[in-house]
Amino acid sequence: MKRISTRVLSATLFAATMLSGAYANAADITVMGYRGPFEENYTKAVIQPFMKAHPDIKVTYYGVQNAANSLGNMRAQRDAPQVNAVIYDLSVAKIAKEEGLVADLDTSKLSNYADVSEIGKDLGGAAIPLTYDTLSLIYNAKAFPTAPTSWEALWDKKQDGKVVLPAQGGGDIQAILLTIIANRMAGENDYKKTIDPGVEKLVEVAPRVQTWEPKPDAYTLVANGTATVSIGWNARSQFYFDQTEGRMSSVGPTEGTASQINVISAIEKASEAEATQTFINYAISPEAQAAFAKAMFYAPVNTKAVVDEATAKRIPMMDPVQREKLIPVDWMTIGAMREDILQPWRRKIIPAGR
Amino acid sequence: MAAITSSVPLADAPQTRRKFPFLLIALLLPMAIINFIAFVLPVVRLGMISFIESRSGGVLTNNYTLENYVSFFTDSFSFELVANSLTLGFGVTLITLCCAYPIALFLHRVSPKWRNMLFVITVSPLLVSSVVRTYGWMVILGDQGVVNGILMSSGIIDSPLRLTNNTLGVFIGMVEVLIPYMALSLIAGFGRLENVYEEAAASLGANRWTRFRRVILPLTAPGIALGCLLCFVLSISSFITPKLLGGGRVFLLATEIYDQAVIQLEWPTAAAISVIVLIIFGLALAVYSRVVKRFD
Numbered sequence A: 001m002k003r004i005s006t007r008v009l010s011a012t013l014f015a016a017t018m019l020s021g022a023y024a025n026a027a028d029i030t031v032m033g034y035r036g037p038f039e040e041n042y043t044k045a046v047i048q049p050f051m052k053a054h055p056d057i058k059v060t061y062y063g064v065q066n067a068a069n070s071l072g073n074m075r076a077q078r079d080a081p082q083v084n085a086v087i088y089d090l091s092v093a094k095i096a097k098e099e100g101l102v103a104d105l106d107t108s109k110l111s112n113y114a115d116v117s118e119i120g121k122d123l124g125g126a127a128i129p130l131t132y133d134t135l136s137l138i139y140n141a142k143a144f145p146t147a148p149t150s151w152e153a154l155w156d157k158k159q160d161g162k163v164v165l166p167a168q169g170g171g172d173i174q175a176i177l178l179t180i181i182a183n184r185m186a187g188e189n190d191y192k193k194t195i196d197p198g199v200e201k202l203v204e205v206a207p208r209v210q211t212w213e214p215k216p217d218a219y220t221l222v223a224n225g226t227a228t229v230s231i232g233w234n235a236r237s238q239f240y241f242d243q244t245e246g247r248m249s250s251v252g253p254t255e256g257t258a259s260q261i262n263v264i265s266a267i268e269k270a271s272e273a274e275a276t277q278t279f280i281n282y283a284i285s286p287e288a289q290a291a292f293a294k295a296m297f298y299a300p301v302n303t304k305a306v307v308d309e310a311t312a313k314r315i316p317m318m319d320p321v322q323r324e325k326l327i328p329v330d331w332m333t334i335g336a337m338r339e340d341i342l343q344p345w346r347r348k349i350i351p352a353g354r
Numbered sequence B: 001m002a003a004i005t006s007s008v009p010l011a012d013a014p015q016t017r018r019k020f021p022f023l024l025i026a027l028l029l030p031m032a033i034i035n036f037i038a039f040v041l042p043v044v045r046l047g048m049i050s051f052i053e054s055r056s057g058g059v060l061t062n063n064y065t066l067e068n069y070v071s072f073f074t075d076s077f078s079f080e081l082v083a084n085s086l087t088l089g090f091g092v093t094l095i096t097l098c099c100a101y102p103i104a105l106f107l108h109r110v111s112p113k114w115r116n117m118l119f120v121i122t123v124s125p126l127l128v129s130s131v132v133r134t135y136g137w138m139v140i141l142g143d144q145g146v147v148n149g150i151l152m153s154s155g156i157i158d159s160p161l162r163l164t165n166n167t168l169g170v171f172i173g174m175v176e177v178l179i180p181y182m183a184l185s186l187i188a189g190f191g192r193l194e195n196v197y198e199e200a201a202a203s204l205g206a207n208r209w210t211r212f213r214r215v216i217l218p219l220t221a222p223g224i225a226l227g228c229l230l231c232f233v234l235s236i237s238s239f240i241t242p243k244l245l246g247g248g249r250v251f252l253l254a255t256e257i258y259d260q261a262v263i264q265l266e267w268p269t270a271a272a273i274s275v276i277v278l279i280i281f282g283l284a285l286a287v288y289s290r291v292v293k294r295f296d
Helices: A002-025 A037-053 A067-076 A090-098 A151-155 A173-185 A196-208 A218-223 A234-243 A273-283 A286-296 A309-313 A320-324 A331-349 B002-006 B013-049 B067-073 B076-109 B112-127 B130-141 B146-153 B167-188 B195-203 B208-236 B240-245 B253-263 B267-295
Strands: A027-034 A057-064 A085-089 A128-140 A209-211 A229-233 A248-251 A259-266 B052-055 B059-064
Touching: A027 A037, A027 A067, A027 A273, A037 A057, A037 A273, A037 A286, A057 A067, A057 A273, A067 A085, A067 A090, A067 B253, A085 A090, A085 A273, A090 A259, A090 A331, A128 A151, A128 A173, A128 A218, A128 A234, A151 A173, A151 A196, A151 A229, A173 A196, A173 A229, A173 A331, A196 A209, A196 A331, A218 A229, A218 A234, A218 A248, A229 A234, A234 A248, A234 A286, A259 A273, B013 B267, B052 B067, B052 B267, B067 B267, B076 B112, B076 B167, B076 B208, B076 B253, B076 B267, B112 B167, B130 B146, B130 B167, B130 B240, B167 B208, B167 B240, B195 B208, B208 B267, B240 B253, B253 B267
Parallel strands: A027 A057, A027 A085
Antiparallel strands: A085 A259, A128 A229, A128 A248, A128 A259, B052 B059
8 A cells, every 4th residue: 555655646746747847838928909800810810820830838818998908907017917918009108118017128139120110119129019000081981982082071061960080088199190180281291390270170170070989989980871981090990891891991091191000018027028029029020910911901010021912902001102191200209299289179179069 | 970870780881881892893894894995995096196296198107296186276177077077967966856756756655556566667777787778878869860860750850950979968868877866765765755744734725836845845855865965976977978978078077087097098187086076075975964964
């Protein structure tokens, strides 16, 4: 009896040692990012192929509503992070970096970093560009037998009460970009000098606005005909174009548009730093970038990513003409100007439509 | 007097005194712990955040300042927020009271056979989430909604009335959401109302209006006070209905807290406004307790 027990004990110890060894080699990381179609497509196009190529690293996607929610979670978990990497907006990443919430990765250790375009590299290893998107004019195809080509469609008197301008809580990034675009339409190209002409132009459209806070979102209201024209991100617009079988279309207007940059950061004090770095390097690789561009119509940040022609045609950032007309926005200074740009929305623009 | 006091059986009295606080503490302790963890600690943390200094763009620093409160009280927009919230609070409470009072009075008087069923019908909207009900109002009040559809198809109007995405929509939605709460509070406070008082007043020659004004209203006042307090607090802190039915045009303290925290990323400002809203709630409670004391 005594001999058997010793054997059983030895075998158990051996198995436990082997298992713990195998477990020690495996890494489990969590990536926090936007939920909804982004989560679904990112998991299919990037995370699953990554896990296939790296069976020792398990990646879990944790979806949140927006970049601000990500920042909130990072603040709450400052001393004991539960996530390893975060996908969010560049302007929010700047706040995270200044608060010491994200790690400053050594970009020389990321083999794909050198191939990443220069746009959005402002924060170095603390926020690595992941996707580019642009603001689009979205419209109901039935209401516009001839597709609009200009932002002026928003000011079209025929669309009275059918215009939707998303400015939740007095405005976010979309409202900031629309102010800059309206400013240029009103003749002032430098938003850092003044935004007054843009504000005046937006005051004109206010009485025709149906809602400043579309529910569930502008894409749905335009698709179902509750509204006829609005603004939205190109990637989501293309996704909804397919979902609604073309009832909702989008266009990159002739006056040009502005870009939005999503970045990926490693969380400061999080475990599995090496596995996180391996994932981030894969996320900016040509294959991951091309796969996600095909799935969700975000412009790839990796200059070596090969995107098929049909997909590229639906991404304004990949159109040389549109890219040439891209309105420059300095996201590093927008944070400081945010209040100045958004204050007129709550005090002047939105009240003008009451 | 001192002799009488000392003549009380002393053997029992101290024992009762010793046991009573122990039992009281034992009964209160679980709730006190839950309240401390789930309410006191978060409120203290909220208060601390409201004094944190934030740099441009919402970056939190390690410094403390009064700036968040100073900027709130020196900004005219803040007063607009307070005025909008108080208008909504008082307005919705008054309309809800007018709508719920006859229902509650009817339920109080109806025969017990029907009372239970009618009572369930009155509070049944609470079985459906207020979010779902608010989405329902979006469908009913929208430009292509049921109301505008009927009015336009019958030729009464040519273009849709703007019934939602504005303050009117928020009022309609809020009143509907709060009617069951008001009705419940009123019924709970109608305990002193009995038919005999009305009959006595009628026998003394009081007409219907006088009976209502001099008998029914004073006797139901505690219920009115309770219902008004509940509806005022719920409407001033309401967030979902103004967000869904306001169309981004209705700026209130509650929506401002969300916007500052989630859109503008200014947590200290959001925390400062939250503390101010808490103070308004405290004032409302103080007014309520004074009113109730008057009727007791």
